[in-house]
């Protein structure tokens with residue numbers, strides 16, 4: 077099976093609203109915002125939705141060679157060497173697979189922070205934290221100045237924050253942040269520990285460590301109250317506060333701390349270009365690249381990646397076989413596919429999400 081694997085939509089319930097654009101992308105008749113604002117692309121992670129334990133959410137399902145529908149992660153485990161390749165001498169671990177999502181917000185998300193990898197391992201006994209990155213794809217026209225909140229610009233003391241969380245003094249919490257304006261093509265990296273909230277009206281590709289761990293320190297958004305168990309990763313407030321990075325990021329330093337500027341890795345002068353959006357200099361957790369295609373763009377890669385067609389359309393050719401690619405389609409390219417070529421006469425942009433340190 078020397079091929080890419082395409083994914084169908086895999087919408088996941090969340091505590092905030094959105095998803096109208098995802099409905100549109102899926103060709104639904106009546107696109108609308110709902111509690112399904114995310115699409116988890118080829119996910120090997122199960123969503124943690126307290127109160128919805130009866131529903132299995134998050135895991136991507138695919139068809140295997142015998143036509144059976146199986147969890148994508150089980151398919152990968154059947155030939156981990158081929159699909160994931162090697163890291164040094166060892167076959168890559170399933171924990172190296174980033175979690176990639178389309179996220180389409182119609183409301184601001186609640187204030188939250190995710191654990192770092194070290195915190196997850198040392199304090200929660202879990203292999204991965206949730207350092208995350210955002211590639212902004214589109215913003216909604218009716219939202220005048222789309223924004224995110226990232227890191228405290230004016231850090232409260234631990235005791236102060238604890239009090240504000242307990243009394244849900246959202247005005248004071250919001251006062252710790254300045255809005256960071258966002259526009260399509262912007263890229264941000266949010267290391268674990270950094271408090272944040274995504275603003276309304278943003279469609280993004282979100283890339284993160286493979287986990288669904290969040291400290292939610294705003295308990296109510298748009299009428300939905302987050303159950304107690306889901307607020308502090310099922311731990312107490314002291315453990316949750318330990319996960320925070322309180323180091324202030326003053327307004328003049330937010331770009332330096334969170335914004336990632338692309339660097340050109342390859343440009344053939346004919347319109348084909350490969351850019352590094354997030355590399356090992358930023359995080360060991362995952363790698364993000366953008367391929368811009370004009371004509372034929374032949375590539376050699378020895379690591380696996382998720383490909384997401386964010387603009388235009390075209391095809392990918394592997395071993396003489398041509399597979400069409402349309403805008404918004406997403407696929408997994410196994411590490412065992414050593415060479416492939418993108419083709420597009422009209423132009424195509426593909427975001428490629430790899431494991432860290434490739």
Ligand SMILES: O=P(O)(O)OC[C@H]1O[C@](O)(CO)[C@@H](O)[C@@H]1O
Pocket residue numbers: 089090091092114185208274282290292
């Ligand atoms: O609290 P919820 O509804 O799970 O939402 C958390 C969402 O916030 C994000 O961490 C973005 O900041 C998403 O990855 C995640 O799904």
